[in-house]
Amino acid sequence: MAKNTLGLVFFPAFDWMISPGHPERQERLLYTRDQLEEEGLFDCEEIKEYRPRLAEIEDLQRAHVGVPAIARLITPAHLTSAGGCLVAADAVMQREVQRAFALVRPPGHHAMRVVHGIRGFCTINIEAIMVEYLRSRYNIRRIAVVDTDVHHGDGSQDVFYHDPDTLYISFHQDGRTLYPGTGFPNEAGSPAAWGTNINLPLLPGTGDEGLHRLYDGLITHILEDFQPELIINSAGQDNHFSDPLASMQVTAQGYARLADKLQADIAVLEGGYSIESALPYVNTGIILAMAGMDYSKVVEPDLRGLRPQDERCNKRVDQLIAEVGDLYFNRERTSKELLAKCGNTWQRSKHIYYDEEGIREEQVESVHYCERKACRGYFTLQTAAEGTRFGDQSAFITCLTREICPHCRQKAYDAALAEKKRGRWQYVLVQDIATGTVENL
Template sequence: MNNKSLGLVFFPAFDWAITPSHPEREERLLYTRDQIVEEGLLDLPNIREYRPKLAKIQDAQRVHIGVPDIASLITDAHLVSAGGAITAAEAVMRREVTNAFALVRPPGHHAMRVVQGTRGFCTINIEAIMVEYLRQHYGLNRIAIVDTDVHHGDGTQDIFYHDPDTLFISFHQDGRTLYPGTGAITELGSPSALCSTINIPLPPGTTDDGLHYVLDNLVLPVLEDFQPDIIINSAGQDNHYSDPLANMAITAQGYARLAEKLNADIAVLEGGYSIEDALPYVNTGIILAMAGLDYSRVVEPDIARCPRQSAANTRYIAQLVTNWQDIWRQRDQLRREAVAQAGDFWQRRRSIYYDDSGIQERQHETVRICPHCRGYQTVATEAEGHPFGVKTAFAAIIPRNSCRTCRSQALDTVHKAKQEGHYDYCILQDKEQDTLEQV
């Protein structure tokens, strides 16, 4: 292995917790840091630690539409977590390090574009905020996000579902068996971005063998075809065989080999709730792999209890990969057909539950299919169980490089919604101007 320079950012968020005994608590990172210090990793010349910066509200608003607003829904801990990811990204972009790993909390990949509260332990989407920061400040375009958390990254998928320049790949325990219940292979992206979303729902009991079969035969070839400017790993670690919230069977060695093969520019911690039995070993393995160091001796003391993969699972995973290979080969044709079938507008209605906040949201989303640009999007949303009462909002989103017609139509829709007076809030998110405002 070749040594690489690795940046590390730690933020355990001592002052943020859902409840004191909640699985998502500060000990998730404290045990890991103790292990890293004990192993002397921070003393190695090619590993450099950075202090997280504080993200700005504007950084969050570049991604999210908060109801009533983002500032009232988050704490400073969320801004430091997002700022930690930005710190890691900037260290890579400035070529101070080869790659970087942000071990931060609170996590973010269940936070969608519209935010009414906290769901899946997430309020704002850390990786998405980092991605849009990189686009705004460094001009990056084609970005790949590989989500290796055991839970489907439904928030990240939602934010980039209409963006053909963001490849979102998620392999996760099948949503029919685990929260949040999404992430089917049929969730491909809206017509103009079809096949930019790749979901790989794996059966419970998938081991290192199954995960690396997917990686070698699907994920790495797709990344090679996509040719991203940068690769980001949403590095959830709850696929581990000891994790209390899921049913997978990945080991620290499996994670370390994943990190080595994926060769992500930036990794950002997501889930992982086996605080003592998994996280110190998994994170140590990932850090060593990202630094190009030998990780072969990183082994859990109870490794013998990790189950073997069944023959049925092996066959299922092979067929799943074959199905995706067929879809990927036909992606251009499938996208053209989807655009033609959609006509001028593509629409969907959804019901979204905020399990941590007890909020039930209903959304009606519309995307303008434009032959000259990426169109624009509108979202009409209504939420019950909100701490501020029943709240309704209408938002128009103008992507970068929108044509004059789409920009004008987006402005017209939000001003019309304001005049009709049916919504508590009417919001314009303009990515070209880097602004978010209530109309």
């Protein structure tokens, strides 16, 4: 008997692949569905299945600016994957169910605000699209995204980096040992959002013990302090000990207990590439935990690959609890210091590689702050990419935040028009996050 009503959205994307035999393929969901049917979970009246729908281009453009345009970089499968997340969000917000899990592909957490192609199996960021949809449709403000994928969600970090109302927490295998090579504690957000981007890089070999030590010692306290209106689980499952793309030691029980503790309102499938040995059992455990059902008997059939956790993993966890805890709980003081130091503008440069397409991007991002407390200002992006499917590309992008005042809106447009007049860029684009429009000047 389930304690919670749970909505499930499945979309295996039969018509989309990166290449034949690629780890990110439709079987990731088909084996899971077979397992759920075998366990009779679809016969449980508290578990309701929903069909996905197509997201609109405006939904994507609240989170992304595609170069030359997002519509030219995606397929209907991407719109359906994102749309499945929006269906899950609607089901929860309209109180048809208490929680929802979108088991969809293609995944999304490596897709950054600017999109030139596919990187880390991702083209659009389905969680970020859902977050912006929740804000536009339901006026939800404070949202926590907890990313349990073994790879750092560098795309989600990028989209939320300037947003103090989104708490992004990612625990992952240390970026010095795994793609994408990022995700360290000092990547904590831009000055006005400092401390709301939480990175917890774990040593290879970390298992259930270390993971729950980290959750109990830090993550739960951060969530309690932030007090989000909604918790979203970016539910990557490649921390599993059998996953072929990583080196962690988490079990299906470890994941299920984590889902039970987290109590996420909405979960969205991300990575996980042990298609037969892990995904059916991990997903079943997460679903049972989200529904408030007994998950104690969910055990993988083959535990031979599971290794004992090295004590050094716990030492790293304890170090992160101390270091990142201090960073988070002192974030307001640090934010004020950083804002005073940078003045009205903060800038960073990024070198971005699209591993699936060999695209190399150089990007300069500038955040322009406003003296008005109610205004979040605007930010600009200068991007130059080599080797895209459209050739070499360059663009100047101005991004209008949701809480932008008329004065800053005018300044943002003036900056874009000045760049258009200089003629240095192939494209000059203006993204309005609130409306989901991207204007090509």
